[in-house]
Amino acid sequence: MSQSITVNAKKAKRNFKSEISDQVANLVILIFAVLWILPIVWLLLTSISSREERFAIPPKWLPSKLDFSSYTRAWEVFPIAEQYLNSLKVALISTLGALIISSLAAYAFARLEFFGRDTLFMILLAGLMVPPQLTVIPSFVAFRKIGIIDNHAALFLPAMITPLGIFLLRQFFRSIPKELDESAKIDGAGAFRIFFRIILPLSKPALAALGVVLFIASWNEFFWPNIFISTASKMTLPVGIASLVGPGGNTNVILIFASVGMQIVPLFLIFLFTQKFLIQSIATTGIRG
Amino acid sequence: MPLRKAKQKQERFTPFLFLSPAILFFCCFILFPLIGAFGYSLITWDFFTQPKFVGLDNYGKLFKDPIALEAVKNTFIFTIASIVTHVGLGLILAVAVNRRIPKFFAYIIRTVFFFPFLLSWSATSIIWSFGLDPTFGVIDFYAGKVGFPQATLISSTWALPTLIMIDLWKTLGFAFIVILAGIQAIPSEISEAARVDGASGLRLFWNITFPLCTPAIFFVSVTAFIGAFQIFEPMYIMTRGGPDNATLSIVQYLHMSAFRNFDIGYGAVISVAIFIVVLIVTLTQFKFAKRWVHEG
Numbered sequence: 001m002s003q004s005i006t007v008n009a010k011k012a013k014r015n016f017k018s019e020i021s022d023q024v025a026n027l028v029i030l031i032f033a034v035l036w037i038l039p040i041v042w043l044l045l046t047s048i049s050s051r052e053e054r055f056a057i058p059p060k061w062l063p064s065k066l067d068f069s070s071y072t073r074a075w076e077v078f079p080i081a082e083q084y085l086n087s088l089k090v091a092l093i094s095t096l097g098a099l100i101i102s103s104l105a106a107y108a109f110a111r112l113e114f115f116g117r118d119t120l121f122m123i124l125l126a127g128l129m130v131p132p133q134l135t136v137i138p139s140f141v142a143f144r145k146i147g148i149i150d151n152h153a154a155l156f157l158p159a160m161i162t163p164l165g166i167f168l169l170r171q172f173f174r175s176i177p178k179e180l181d182e183s184a185k186i187d188g189a190g191a192f193r194i195f196f197r198i199i200l201p202l203s204k205p206a207l208a209a210l211g212v213v214l215f216i217a218s219w220n221e222f223f224w225p226n227i228f229i230s231t232a233s234k235m236t237l238p239v240g241i242a243s244l245v246g247p248g249g250n251t252n253v254i255l256i257f258a259s260v261g262m263q264i265v266p267l268f269l270i271f272l273f274t275q276k277f278l279i280q281s282i283a284t285t286g287i288r289g
Numbered sequence: 290m291p292l293r294k295a296k297q298k299q300e301r302f303t304p305f306l307f308l309s310p311a312i313l314f315f316c317c318f319i320l321f322p323l324i325g326a327f328g329y330s331l332i333t334w335d336f337f338t339q340p341k342f343v344g345l346d347n348y349g350k351l352f353k354d355p356i357a358l359e360a361v362k363n364t365f366i367f368t369i370a371s372i373v374t375h376v377g378l379g380l381i382l383a384v385a386v387n388r389r390i391p392k393f394f395a396y397i398i399r400t401v402f403f404f405p406f407l408l409s410w411s412a413t414s415i416i417w418s419f420g421l422d423p424t425f426g427v428i429d430f431y432a433g434k435v436g437f438p439q440a441t442l443i444s445s446t447w448a449l450p451t452l453i454m455i456d457l458w459k460t461l462g463f464a465f466i467v468i469l470a471g472i473q474a475i476p477s478e479i480s481e482a483a484r485v486d487g488a489s490g491l492r493l494f495w496n497i498t499f500p501l502c503t504p505a506i507f508f509v510s511v512t513a514f515i516g517a518f519q520i521f522e523p524m525y526i527m528t529r530g531g532p533d534n535a536t537l538s539i540v541q542y543l544h545m546s547a548f549r550n551f552d553i554g555y556g557a558v559i560s561v562a563i564f565i566v567v568l569i570v571t572l573t574q575f576k577f578a579k580r581w582v583h584e585g
Contacts, residue, residue, distance in 0.1 A: 022388065029385050030394075033401040036458065039420045040405075042427045055425035105311035114304040124311065127319040129571045131519060133540050134564040135318065137547050137557050138325030141336075161314035191303045220409040222522045223540070227548055238411040242526050245415055253419065260415050264408065271404055275396075279403060283470045288463050288512045 040264065047071070047257040054254060074258035079233050083240040090155045090225075090236055091218040095211050097160035103207065106169035107195050111181065121170075127163040132224055140227065154228040155236070159218055165210055168285055172206040173199055209281035216278075217287065237263060326564070329557035336551050347558040357559070359534045360542040363449060364518060367538065370453045371517035372510050378457065379464030379509060384494060386465075387472050403462035410459070410522035417455045418442060418527045442528055445535040452523050452536055460516065464509045471505025472498055511574045515567060539563060 042061075046054055047070055049063035074080065108114075109121045139158065140149070148154045180202075181194045189197070200207075222238045229235050235243065241263065244256050271278065330347055334340035351357055382402060386395055405413065420428040423440040433439045441447035475498065483497050499506075521540040524530050530537035530545070539559065547556025 025385060025388075026390065026394065029382075029398060033398055037401045037404075039416050039428060039458075042420060043416050046427075057430065059427045059430060101310045101314060104307045108304045108307035112304045112307065114301070117304075120308070120312075124315055127315055129564075129568050130319050130323055131563060131567050133519060133543055134326050134560045135322035137329055137553060137560060138322035139318065140548075141325070141329075141553075142322075144336075157314075158318040161311065161318050163315075163319075166311065191300070191307070195307075216407060220407075222410050223544075226525075227544070238409040241409075241415065242411040242522075245418065245526065253425070256415060257419070260412050263412050267407060268404065271407060272400070275400065275403075278407075279399065279466050282406075282463065283466050286467065286508065286512070288460070288516050 043257055044261055044264065047254065047261040070254045070258040071262065074255040074262070077252075077255060078244070078259055079235075079240065080237075080259055080262060082233050083235055083237045086152065086234060087219055087236040087238075090152050090159075091215050093152075093156040094159035094218040095214045097156065098162050098165055098214050099207055099211055101160050102162055102165035102210070103169050103200065103203070104195075105166050106173055107191075107199055109166070109170045110173035111178075111194075111199070112191060125163050125167055127161070128167075132158075136224065136227060143228065149228060150230050150234060152229075152234065155221075155225050156218075158224070159214075159221075162214065164285075164287065165214065168210055169203070169206060172203055176202050208277075209284055212278060212281045213285045213287045216282075323564075326557050326560050329553055330561050332554045334553040336553060340553075343554065347554045350555060351558050351562065356534060356537070357539075357542060360537045360539045363535070363537055364520065364539045366449060367453055367456070367520055368514055368517040370450075371456055371520075372513045374453070374457045375461060375464040375513045376468075376506055376509055378461055379468045380499075380506065382461070382465045383469040383472055384498065386469060399466075402465055405459045406462035408459065411526060413455065413459045414523050414526035417458075421451065443532055445532045448528055448532060448536045452527070455523055455527075456517070456520065460513075464513065467509050467512075468502060468505045471502035475501045507574075507577065511570060514570055518566060518570075519563065 042059070045061060045063060048066050048068055049060070050065055050067040053060045053063055105124070109117060135158070139154075143149050143154050148157075176199060180198050181189075184194050184198055219236075220238060221236070222242065225236050225239045226242070229239060232240065232243065241256075241259055244259065331342060331344060332340045333343050333347070382398070386398055408416075417428075420426045421440075421442050423429055423443075429439050429441075432441075438444065438447050441451040479501070480493065480497050483493055519540050520538050521544065524536045524538050524541050525544070528536045530541050540563065543556050543559040543563065546552045546559060
C-alpha cells in the first residue's frame with residue numbers, strides 16, 4: 001500500500017516536472033516564432049508608416065497613423081500590375097503544360113506495354129539530374145537564334161518538362177486498381193478513353209498537389225527569367241522587384257517596401273486559407289522549389 | 290480480321306502518342322542543351338565573334354583560377370552550414386510540434402516557420418537587406434543593442450554567415466515539414482510501447498524517433514545540399530558576391546562568366562562542373578534511398 005503511494009507520488013512528480021519542461025519548451029518556441037516573423041512585420045508596418053515615423057531611431061513599431069501613400073505611389077511608378085499578370089501567365093501556362101505532358105507520359109509508363117519502356121523511363125528520369133545551370137547557356141544561344149529572348153515562351157516552354165512530375169504521376173497511376181481499366185477495356189474503351197475517363201478523374205489529388213508545387217516554383221523562379229527577360233514590362237514579379245535594388249536600382253526605399261508588401265500580403269492571405277493543402281502538397285511531392 | 294489487325298497496329302502506335310510531347314520537350318530542353326553545354330565547354334566564344342575550338346583549355350583555366358577557388362570555398366562552407374542548420378533546427382521544431390500541444394499553437398508555428406518558404410528569393414533578399422541596413426535597418430539596430438556584429442552584409446567576415454542565416458530563415462520550413470511528416474509516419478504503437486517500457490524524453494528521441502525518421506532526415510540533407518550548392522539569388526541580389534568575393538557562389542560565378550563577361554566557353558565549363566557534382570549526389574541518394582526502402 002505505502003509502496004504504491006510512493007510510486008504514485010514519484011509518477012506525479014515526474015508528470016509535474018515534464019509539465020513544466022513542456023511549458024518552458026512552448027515558451028522558447030513562441031519567442032523564437034515571434035523573432036522569426038519580425039522582419040516581415042517590420043517591413044509591412046514600415047510600409048504603412050508616415051514619413052516622420054518610418055525610420056525613426058529607436059524604431060517605432062506601431063505607426064500612430066496609417067499612411068498608404070507609398071502603396072499608391074509604388075503602383076503608379078513601377079509596372080507592378082503588369083508584372084503580376086506576367087507571373088500569373090507564365091506560372092499558369094508552365095503548370096498546365098507540365099501537367100498535360102507529364103500525365104500523358106506517366107500513363108504510358110504506368111499502363112501501356114511497349115518495347116523499351118523501362119529504359120525510356122530511366123532516361124527521362126535521369127533528366128532530373130540536369131540542373132538549369134547546365135542547360136541555360138545552350139538554351140540562351142538557341143532561343144536567341146529562334147528569337148524568343150525577352151519573350152515569355154523562353155520561360156514557360158522549358159518548364160513544361162518535369163521528370164519528377166512524370167515520376168510522381170506514374171507512381172500515383174500505378175496505385176489505381178488495374179481492374180478499373182480492365183473492365184473499361186472489356187466495354188471497348190481504348191487507351192485514350194481510359195486515360196481521360198478513369199485515370200485522370202481519379203488522380204485529381206495528385207494532379208492538384210503537383211500543380212500547386214509547380215505553380216509556386218514558377219511564381220518564385222529567379223535564375224532563369226533574370227537571364228531571359230530584360231524589358232521591365234515583361235518581367236515576372238521576382239525579377240522586377242530585384243531590379244529595383246542594387247546598382248542602377250531605385251533609391252526610394254519606401255516604394256520598394258510597398259512593392260514587396262504588395263507581393264507578401266496576397267500571398268499570406270492565400271496561404272492562410274490553403275495552408276494544410278499547400279504544406280501537404282510540398283511534403284508529399286518533396287519539391288524544394 | 291483486317292479490322293482487328295488495324296486495331297492492333299493502332300494500339301502499337303498509342304504509347305508513342307502519349308509519349309511524344311514528353312520526348313519532344315525532353316530533347317529540346319534537357320538532352321540537346323546537355324550535349325550543347327559539353328560542346329560549348331570546348332570553345333571560346335563571346336556570342337558575337339567567330340567561336341574557336343580550344344579543346345580542354347577552359348578546364349585547365351578553371352583549375353588555375355583563384356576566383357573560382359574562392360567561389361568553390363564559399364559554396365562549400367555555405368552548403369555544409371546549410372545542411373547542418375536545416376537538419377538540426379528542423380528536427381528540433383518537428384519534435385517540438387509533435388508533442389501534445391494546443392492545436393492553435395501548432396497552427397501558429399506551422400504558419401510562422403513555413404511562410405518564408407513561399408516567399409520569392411527577391412522578396413526575402415529585400416526584406417533582409419533593408420532589415421540589416423546600417424542606417425535604417427531594424428535588425429541591424431537591435432543587433433547593435435545586444436552586442437552582435439553590425440553592418441554584416443558589407444563585412445567580409447560576416448557577410449557569408451549572414452547569408453547562411455537568411456537561407457535558413459527562408460527554407461527551414463521545408464526541412465521542418467518533411468521531418469515532421471517522417472516523425473508522424475512512425476506507427477504510434479512503437480512509441481507507445483517504448484513509453485510503456487519507461488522510455489521518455491531524450492531516450493525516446495534517440496532510440497525511436499531519430500532512427501525511424503532517418504529517411505526523412507536523409508532526404509532533407511540531400512535537398513539542402515542540392516539547394517545550397519546551386520545558391521545564387523541571395524548573393525546576386527544582396528551582396529553582388531562581395532565584399533571582395535567573400536560571398537561569391539559557384540552559380541553566381543557561372544552567371545558572371547557567361548552573361549556579364551560573355552566568356553561562353555568558361556561559363557559552360559563551370560556549368561559542367563556543377564552538373565557533375567549534382568549528378569554524384571543524386572545518384573548517391575537513389576542508391577541509399579533504395580536500401581532504406583528495402584529495410585523498411
